[in-house]
Amino acid sequence: MMIIDERKFNILLDTLKYIYGIVPIAIGLDKFFFYIVDWNIYVSPLVFSYLPMTIVPHVVPIVGIIEIIAGAIILSKYTRFGAYLVAAWLGIIILNLLTIGGMYDIILRDIAILVGYAAFGFLIELKETARQQ
Amino acid sequence: MMIIDEKKFNRLWTISKYVLGLYQIITNIILFFMFHQKIISNNFILALYIMQTLLGIIILTYAPRLGAYMMAGLLTIPLLITISGLIRGSSILASQSIIFDPANLIIIFAYIMFGLLTELKETARQ
Numbered sequence: 001m002m003i004i005d006e007r008k009f010n011i012l013l014d015t016l017k018y019i020y021g022i023v024p025i026a027i028g029l030d031k032f033f034f035y036i037v038d039w040n041i042y043v044s045p046l047v048f049s050y051l052p053m054t055i056v057p058h059v060v061p062i063v064g065i066i067e068i069i070a071g072a073i074i075l076s077k078y079t080r081f082g083a084y085l086v087a088a089w090l091g092i093i094i095l096n097l098l099t100i101g102g103m104y105d106i107i108l109r110d111i112a113i114l115v116g117y118a119a120f121g122f123l124i125e126l127k128e129t130a131r132q133q
Numbered sequence: 134m135m136i137i138d139e140k141k142f143n144r145l146w147t148i149s150k151y152v153l154g155l156y157q158i159i160t161n162i163i164l165f166f167m168f169h170q171k172i173i174s175n176n177f178i179l180a181l182y183i184m185q186t187l188l189g190i191i192i193l194t195y196a197p198r199l200g201a202y203m204m205a206g207l208l209t210i211p212l213l214i215t216i217s218g219l220i221r222g223s224s225i226l227a228s229q230s231i232i233f234d235p236a237n238l239i240i241i242f243a244y245i246m247f248g249l250l251t252e253l254k255e256t257a258r259q
Contacts, residue, residue: 001136001137001138001139002136002137002138002139002142002257003134003135003136003257004134004135004137004142004253004256004257005134005135005253005256006134006135008249008252008253009135009253012246012249012250012253015242015245016242016246019238019239019242020239020242023236023238023239027236104163104167105160105163105164105167108156108159108160108163109156109160109236109237109240111152111156112152112153112156112240112243113236113239113240113243115148115149115152115153115243116239116240116242116243116246117239119145119148119149119243119246120246122141122145123145123246125141126137126138126141126142126145127135127137129137129138130135130136130137130138131135131136
């Protein structure tokens with residue numbers, strides 16, 4: 001067991017909660033506006049090949065909706081679940097990028113972000129199982 | 134004060150240290166092979182790359198906390214340039230997506246989180 005400063009720990013968790021919640025919402029919203037980047041280039045042709053033609057143009061907005069919902073869950077009282085959900089979602093995105101090939105820098109970045117979300121979920125778990133002194 | 138599971142905390146800290154330390158080093162090696170002409174021709178990007186690689190090594194070796202905070206600071210500079218570029222509609226800055234990526238905000242806070250975790254670890258009592 002280890003005794004740590006509760007105030008610092010809570011400041012860290014609160015800050016992470018808002019940043020890690022707002023960023024997926026912002027990136028999810030951009031899936032409708034394409035302001036940051038053209039997100040279509042990140043969807044694997046393999047994914048498109050398994051989908052009906054009527055759904056193909058809506059794949060990126062659907063991804064955006066999932067990200068907005070995941071971000072909103074993080075901002076709600078189910079923060080830990082939301083963090084693990086985003087981490088799992090990033091795992092799927094990494095698999096998608098692997099099938100495109102050549103995007104190794106983005107894959108690595110997504111792995112780092114995945115670890116960030118998983119670590120955040122784990123920190124909340126640590127807080128929930130902690131005892132007060 | 135709060136009592137937490139030391140074993141779990143240390144496991145999280147060690148995984149974060151290796152992932153965040155190795156991330157910049159491996160990414161920079163990959164990016165160098167992909168965009169070496171772009172990197173070498175721009176002194177600002179080259180300096181940023183060298184500093185990021187060195188900070189990755191510092192995180193993995195003797196000063197994880199200092200390295201993490203410095204890395205967060207260093208990553209903030211291109212992020213601010215990106216945001217200002219996007220607001221002003223500057224396609225030159227926005228197109229430099231190899232380093233100027235708004236999703237880096239998550240990574241910046243991952244480094245801050247790691248720095249604070251190291252601080253908590255250093256000031257913790259058994």
